Amino acid sequence: MKLLQCSFTPGNAWSEPKGLLNPKDASLVFAFGQRAPLSHPESFAALRTRFPTARIVLVSTAGSFSDTVIEDASIVCTAVSFDHIKTVFAMERLVSSEGLVDTCNKLAASLSVPGLRHVLIFSDGSIVNGTTLSEAFNESLPSGVTMSGGLAGDGFDFVKTLVGLDQPAAPGVIVAIGLCGSSLRIGFGSVGGWTPFGPERSVTSSDKNTLLQLDGKPALELYKMYLGHEADSLPASALRFPLYVTAPGQKKPVVRTILSVDEDKGLMTFAGDIPVNSTAQLMRSSYEDLIAGAEHAAVAARQEAELVLCVSCVGRRIVLGQRVEEELEGVRATFGNNPVLTGFYSYGELAPSGHDLKCQLHNQTMTITSISERE
Amino acid sequence: MISHPLLLRQLRRSFGEDYAFTPELERFLEQVQDAYHQCDNDRRLIENVLEVSSKELSEANSELMAQNQRNEDLLARLRQTLSFFEDKDALFAERDLMRVAIEIERMVAERKEVEMALRSAKNAADAANQAKSDFLANMSHEIRTPLNSIIGMAELLEYDSLRPDVKDCLKTIRISGDVLLSLINDILDFSKIEAGQIEIEKAPMDLKMVVDESVNIVSSMASEKALALELIYDRNLPEAILGDPIRVRQVLLNLLMNAVKFTERGKISLAVRLLNNEGGSSLVNFVVKDTGIGIAPDQKERLFKLFSQADVSITRRYGGTGLGLAISQKLVQLMGGEIIVESVYGEGATFQFSIPVLHSDKPTVSQNLKSGPPLENFALGKLCPLKILIAEDNKVNQQVIQLILHRLGYETVIASNGQEVLNLLDQDAFDLLLMDIQMPVLSGLEATRIIKERSGPKPRIIALTANATREYRSICLEAGMDDYLAKPVRRDRLATVIEETFFLKNGSSAKG
Numbered sequence: 059m060k061l062l063q064c065s066f067t068p069g070n071a072w073s074e075p076k077g078l079l080n081p082k083d084a085s086l087v088f089a090f091g092q093r094a095p096l097s098h099p100e101s102f103a104a105l106r107t108r109f110p111t112a113r114i115v116l117v118s119t120a121g122s123f124s125d126t127v128i129e130d131a132s133i134v135c136t137a138v139s140f141d142h143i144k145t146v147f148a149m150e151r152l153v154s155s156e157g158l159v160d161t162c163n164k165l166a167a168s169l170s171v172p173g174l175r176h177v178l179i180f181s182d183g184s185i186v187n188g189t190t191l192s193e194a195f196n197e198s199l200p201s202g203v204t205m206s207g208g209l210a211g212d213g214f215d216f217v218k219t220l221v222g223l224d225q226p227a228a229p230g231v232i233v234a235i236g237l238c239g240s241s242l243r244i245g246f247g248s249v250g251g252w253t254p255f256g257p258e259r260s261v262t263s264s265d266k267n268t269l270l271q272l273d274g275k276p277a278l279e280l281y282k283m284y285l286g287h288e289a290d291s292l293p294a295s296a297l298r299f300p301l302y303v304t305a306p307g308q309k310k311p312v313v314r315t316i317l318s319v320d321e322d323k324g325l326m327t328f329a330g331d332i333p334v335n336s337t338a339q340l341m342r343s344s345y346e347d348l349i350a351g352a353e354h355a356a357v358a359a360r361q362e363a364e365l366v367l368c369v370s371c372v373g374r375r376i377v378l379g380q381r382v383e384e385e386l387e388g389v390r391a392t393f394g395n396n397p398v399l400t401g402f403y404s405y406g407e408l409a410p411s412g413h414d415l416k417c418q419l420h421n422q423t424m425t426i427t428s429i430s431e432r433e
Numbered sequence: 434m435i436s437h438p439l440l441l442r443q444l445r446r447s448f449g450e451d452y453a454f455t456p457e458l459e460r461f462l463e464q465v466q467d468a469y470h471q472c473d474n475d476r477r478l479i480e481n482v483l484e485v486s487s488k489e490l491s492e493a494n495s496e497l498m499a500q501n502q503r504n505e506d507l508l509a510r511l512r513q514t515l516s517f518f519e520d521k522d523a524l525f526a527e528r529d530l531m532r533v534a535i536e537i538e539r540m541v542a543e544r545k546e547v548e549m550a551l552r553s554a555k556n557a558a559d560a561a562n563q564a565k566s567d568f569l570a571n572m573s574h575e576i577r578t579p580l581n582s583i584i585g586m587a588e589l590l591e592y593d594s595l596r597p598d599v600k601d602c603l604k605t606i607r608i609s610g611d612v613l614l615s616l617i618n619d620i621l622d623f624s625k626i627e628a629g630q631i632e633i634e635k636a637p638m639d640l641k642m643v644v645d646e647s648v649n650i651v652s653s654m655a656s657e658k659a660l661a662l663e664l665i666y667d668r669n670l671p672e673a674i675l676g677d678p679i680r681v682r683q684v685l686l687n688l689l690m691n692a693v694k695f696t697e698r699g700k701i702s703l704a705v706r707l708l709n710n711e712g713g714s715s716l717v718n719f720v721v722k723d724t725g726i727g728i729a730p731d732q733k734e735r736l737f738k739l740f741s742q743a744d745v746s747i748t749r750r751y752g753g754t755g756l757g758l759a760i761s762q763k764l765v766q767l768m769g770g771e772i773i774v775e776s777v778y779g780e781g782a783t784f785q786f787s788i789p790v791l792h793s794d795k796p797t798v799s800q801n802l803k804s805g806p807p808l809e810n811f812a813l814g815k816l817c818p819l820k821i822l823i824a825e826d827n828k829v830n831q832q833v834i835q836l837i838l839h840r841l842g843y844e845t846v847i848a849s850n851g852q853e854v855l856n857l858l859d860q861d862a863f864d865l866l867l868m869d870i871q872m873p874v875l876s877g878l879e880a881t882r883i884i885k886e887r888s889g890p891k892p893r894i895i896a897l898t899a900n901a902t903r904e905y906r907s908i909c910l911e912a913g914m915d916d917y918l919a920k921p922v923r924r925d926r927l928a929t930v931i932e933e934t935f936f937l938k939n940g941s942s943a944k945g
Contacts, residue, residue, distance in 0.1 A: 256486040257493050286481035288474070298478065342482060379471040380464065 059364045059431045060139045061398045065124055066091075066105065067132035068098035076125075077137075077398065084112040084137035086145060086235070088367075090122035090402040091133030093212050093220060101133060102226045109137055113147050115235065116227040117180045118220040119402035120211035120372040126386040126399065128375075130213075136400040138365065142241035142431050146171050149223040152230040155185045161232060162194035169199075169236035176204050176244050178235040178367070178427070179417075183209030183219040183405030184317075185230055187267055188419035189330040192408055196416045205417040206246060206427040208369035209329070209406035214294040214376065216318050219405065237429070245428040247358030248409040248420050250313055251351020252341040254302040261303075261336040267317075269301075269326045272338060276324045281316075284340065293319040296326070297373030300422040302339040303332055310412075313341065315373050315421035317405060329406040330419050341422070345381050348374050352385035352424035356392035363428035366393055368401030371422045375403045385424060397428070435462055437469045569624050574871075574898075576617055578827065581921035584610040585833030588924060592840060614921070619756040622683075626763045633767045634677040635791065640670060640717065643678045644705055647685040651701075654693045661700035669707045670717065675791035680768065684761045685719065688772075688784045691757065692723035699724030699781070708787060715790040716770075724781040733774060737762040813928055814842020817935035819864040822857060822892065824848045824880070826872045830920070834867065834897070837924050841931065851875025855883060858892070865934045866892040867918075870909065878912040885913035893934045897922060 062077035062084065075081075087109045095101060096118050105114055122134040148168035150161045169177060177199065181191060188209055195205055210219035220227035237244075263271035271277055281289070281296050288295040296316040304311040314328040332338070343351075352370070359366070368389055375382050390399060407425035411418045435441055440462070444452060454462065587607035591600060625631045648664050655662040685703070692701045701723045708716040728736065737758050762772050768788045776782035821838060825831045826849050838845050846863070848854040852875040854866065866884075870877040881894055896909040896917045906917045916933075918926055 255482075257489055284482055284485050286478065286485075288478055340486075379475075380468050 059141055059143075059429075061365060062137040063124060063135065063398055063400065064137075065129055065132040065134050066095075066101065066108075068095050068101055068104075070132075072104075072108065073132070079137055079139050081108050081112075081137060082110060083139050084109045085140065086138045087112045087114045088136045088138075088400055089114055089116045089133050090119050090136075090400065091116075092120070092122070092130050093118045093215075093218070095131060095133050096220060096227055102222075105133070105135065109135070112137060113145070113235075114222075114224055115180055115233055116220070116222040117208075117233075117402060118210045118212060118227060119404065120213050121375055121382075121403040123368055123386060123399060123401040126383055126390050128383055128386070128403075134400060134402075136365070136398060140431060142239055142433075144171075144173065144238040146174070146236035146238065147223060148234045148236075150232050151228065152182065152185060152232065155187060158186060158190050159194045162191055163198045165232060165234045166195055166198035169234055171236065171238060173238040173240070174200065174203050174236050175239065175242045176206070176237045178237065179205055179207030179232065179408055180221050180235075181207070181209050181232040181408075182221055182230050183211055183329075184217075186232065187331070188406040188408065189267070191232070192417045192419050204244065204246070204410045204415050205408065206367075206369075206410065206425065207408045208402070208404035208425065209408070211372055211403055211405045214372070216293055216405075241431045241433065243361060243430040243432055245359035245361045245363065246409050246415075246426065247355035247360075247428075248407060248411060248423045248425040249351040249355040249358065250300075250343075250420075250423045251347040251349075251354075252300055252302075252313060252343045252422055253347065254339040254341045256340050259338050261332055261334055261338055264332045264334050264336075267328045267331050269328060269332050270324060277326055278319060278321070278324050280340075281326070292321075293317070293326075294372075294376055297371075297376045297422075298342070300341045300373060301328065301332070302341045303330075304337045305331075305333050306335045312418070313421045313423070315371060315406075329421050343377060345378055345384070348378055349381075349384045349388050353388040353392055355424040355426045356389040359426040359428040360392055361428055362430055363393055363397040364430045365428070366397045366399045366401075367427045367429065368399065369404045369407045369409075369425045369427075370401065371407060371420075371424075372403045372405060373422045374424065389424070389426065393428070397430075435466055437466045440466050440469055565624075569621060573617060573621055577614070577920050578830070580610055580614055580617075582829040582833060583607075584614070584921040584923075585830075585837065589833070589836045589840070610921075619760060622760045623756050626760060631764070631767060633680060633764070635675045636677065637673050638676045638678040638681070639672065640674050640676075640681075640705070641666065641672065643682050644685065644703070647682050647689060648703060650686060651689040651693055654690070655701060658693065658697070660693060660696055660698075663700055663702040665702065665704040665706075667706040670705065671790065671792055673792075674717070676788070677768070680764050681788075684764050684772075684786070685721075687757045687761045688719075688721040691784075692721055692725065692782075696723045696725030696781070707790070716787040717790050718785065718787040720783060720785040722781065722783045727778040727780050727782050728774065728776040729778045733776070736774060737772070812842060813931060817931055819843065819931060819935055819938070820862065821845045821865045821867065821931075822848060822854065822863040823867045824851065824854045824872065824877060825867075825869040825897065826850060827869075830869070834922055834927075837922065837927055840924070841928060843931075849873075851877060851880030851883075854880050858884065862890055863892040864938055865931065866894045867897050868894055868914065870896060870898040870905075877914075878908065881909075881912045881914050893937065895930055 060077070060079040060083070062075050062079035062081060064075035065073040067073070087105065089096070089105055091101070096116060102116070105116075121128045121130055122132075123129075124134040146169055148165045150165050152158060152161050177195070179191070179195070181188070186209065192205070199205065210221050212219050218229045220229060221231040221233055222228060223231075223233045259272040261269065261272060262274050269277045272280055281292070281299065284299055285292070285295050288298065293316050296319065301314045302311050303314050312330065314330050314332055316326055317329050318327045319325070320327075366389065368386065370385065374385065378385065386399065393399070407420040407423050408417055409420055409425040409427070410416060411420070435444065444462075584607055587603045587610065590603050591607065595603070622631070644664070644666065648662065652662050689701065689703065701721070704718075704720040704722070706718045706720075708718045758772075765772050765786045765788065770786045770788040772784055772786045774782060774784050821843050823831065823834050823838075823845050825834060825847070831847050835845050835847065846857060848857055850872040854868070855875070857863075868877040868881065877896065884891055884894065894914045896906075896914045897920055898905065898909075909917050916930065918930065
């Protein structure tokens with residue numbers, strides 16, 4: 059596997075590249091950037107010129123990882139050329155959220171080639187329900203095929219998210235990359251570092267991923283009470299308190315993070331479903347816990363990796379503030395100096411979990427997929 | 434710009450008041466400042482979280498404690514109940530409980546019984562009251578109908594040229610009828626007063642006419658006893674005032690008749706004056722003075738009591754129900770005044786009362802009529818020619834009214850029920866319709882309603898009924914009748930109604 063990492067800033071051209079790969083030989087490029095640089099008119103042309111033969115995957119982010127540095131103004135490009143691993147690509151554009159399951163089935167069908175081992179998913183993070191997406195793929199992908207990735211982000215704006223494959227990124231797009239072959243070595247880790255606190259509450263009114271009431275009281279009011287002066291910067295500030303949700307009949311709780319808030323209707327939209335009668339508890343964290351969480355994820359995914367793909371939650375960035383890069387430094391420290399590190403702050407992380415390694419939507423985690431090739 | 438107070442202070446402490454940094458250092462300091470702000474915000478947020486969550490938790494805690502207390506109370510009660518059952522005397526205790534239950538049941542049943550008794554008593558009382566009202570109305574009707582005939586016929590015959598002794602007999606019949614009628618009226622009024630059902634009207638009224646009428650009625654009685662009757666009428670009194678002419682006349686008549694009744698020699702006078710009140714409002718003051726037997730001081734108080742006359746011997750000597758003064762006093766009180774009596778026993782009595790004057794803007798109907806000399810037979814028919822229709826089912830009454838009208842100079846048409854009235858009105862136009870209320874086929878009220886709904890010229894409709902109650906009058910007016918005459922119909926009243934009708938007819942046609 060040969061790699062090259064460099065950044066493109068619209069109007070300011072390319073940064074000094076790191077790596078041995080000749081850009082013309084690249085077969086796959088991950089292009090992660092905030093919505094502004096990513097949708098800049100000259101961006102895609104610049105990428106195409108630089109990597110003429112590569113499949114270019116574009117994802118809008120809430121901050122992109124160039125090694126342990128977080129870039130907001132530029133597009134971080136990580137170019138890959140595999141020695142043995144075969145790749146297969148699929149892209150679909152969703153018009154409305156209703157067609158999501160069909161779209162996922164279509165994508166899974168396109169990827170069903172012999173030797174498929176793992177799927178990397180990069181999806182729109184605004185209209186796509188991550189829970190539905192991961193469940194649909196779990197149904198339609200052959201057993202033993204794992205899946206990881208993330209939902210695109212939009213800074214702290216929560217307006218629209220863009221994804222693209224070999225064309226300028228657009229809303230509603232899902233891109234799937236199938237990695238095939240026995241030489242693929244892959245590792246996963248997904249850890250949050252959040253602690254539930256305060257009373258356990260019951261979800262009394264909700265619809266799919268919109269939450270109205272906890273214990274018969276407006277959920278938005280509860281958040282405002284806890285946020286205090288931070289309530290002014292809703293919905294972003296609500297990410298400081300993810301929800302620890304145990305669905306009825308389930309034993310394993312999931313962490314759910316806020317995507318948007320409708321002040322008029324008192325609705326809060328979460329990155330995953332919150333069924334009625336679930337128990338819910340607010341969660342909080344400290345810098346140290348979050349950074350330790352990132353390190354634990356890295357430990358879980360540790361191997362002799364060549365490429366480390368980190369998808370972290372925008373909520374962590376909001377809490378960590380200036381100390382945000384410390385979680386990347388923790389990952390770097392765990393993996394050593396060799397692998398190339400990239401990724402982004404997202405609106406939802408996808409990673410296998412549990413004993414059957416079914417893909418699940420995660421919120422508020424550092425989710426790591428480490429990749430290497432071996433004979 | 435560095436604004437964080439702590440960072441500013443630190444910079445001043447290290448570099449003094451005037452410091453200048455390179456742009457790089459300035460950028461670095463700004464990042465440091467952001468970190469300070471981040472720390473501050475995080476600390477504030479954590480403090481808020483601690484505060485809110487501890488509040489929430491303590492609320493949850495107190496709720497739990499309250500729940501716990503409730504549970505404990507429940508448990509204690511359960512335990513008590515259990516020990517109660519384990520007790521050897523439980524059997525007795527159980528029996529006690531049974532006794533309490535039975536006792537409660539008995540009390541409930543008792544209360545229900547009392548309630549039911551009260552309810553049926555109230556129903557019975559209501560029914561009795563209604564029966565009394567019905568009885569009065571019926572009695573009024575039943576007695577007035579034959580009286581109507583007696584008085585009407587007697588009055589008619591008096592106009593014929595008969596032998597003087599027969600005429601005297603007729604007169605006695607008529608006067609006795611009148612007395613009987615006034616007795617009935619008194620009893621009716623009394624029952625109304627007792628039930629608080631008397632209402633005083635505030636209609637435009639011609640005070641002079643009411644006074645004159647009253648004096649005219651007693652004048653014949655006075656002249657029979659060779660008593661002088663004097664009227665003093667204040668010229669300053671307004672022509673029209675708001676009041677109840679029927680009730681004012683009733684009181685005046687009662688006082689004047691009493692005066693005539695109890696005076697053997699001398700004179701009777703009625704003085705009507707305008708008094709100016711201190712507050713600026715005016716009063717009409719009526720004074721009836723006689724030179725009769727007078728009233729002893731100890732009898733004065735009993736004068737106005739129902740069924741009491743000054744002396745039991747009075748009843749024997751002068752007759753009467755003993756209701757008149759009590760009714761008059763009550764009526765005057767309802768009009769806002771009070772009858773005051775002064776008397777020197779054996780020398781005469783003075784009864785006086787004052788009622789407030791309410792000026793009327795509207796002229797009364799009679800004010801517009803030129804009052805002329807008493808009408809001779811057949812004279813009115815020539816002065817005020819009208820087409821008159823009489824609706825009356827009783828043959829005797831038909832005859833009486835027809836004869837009275839004939840004397841006044843009118844040829845009339847008779848209808849025996851409301852339907853006949855409608856049929857006749859279809860064929861011909863009438864100016865005046867004298868309508869009985871209780872008629873077969875179609876009642877007077879129903880017929881009136883139908884007539885009023887019709888288009889085109891309509892007769893003036895005057896109710897004629899023996900049902901003398903005031904509710905009945907309002908029922909008649911509500912049905913669309915224009916006025917009301919109580920039976921027995923009197924010649925002078927009927928003449929007044931005819932004059933009014935003629936005036937209204939010509940007044941309106943003159944306008945048109």
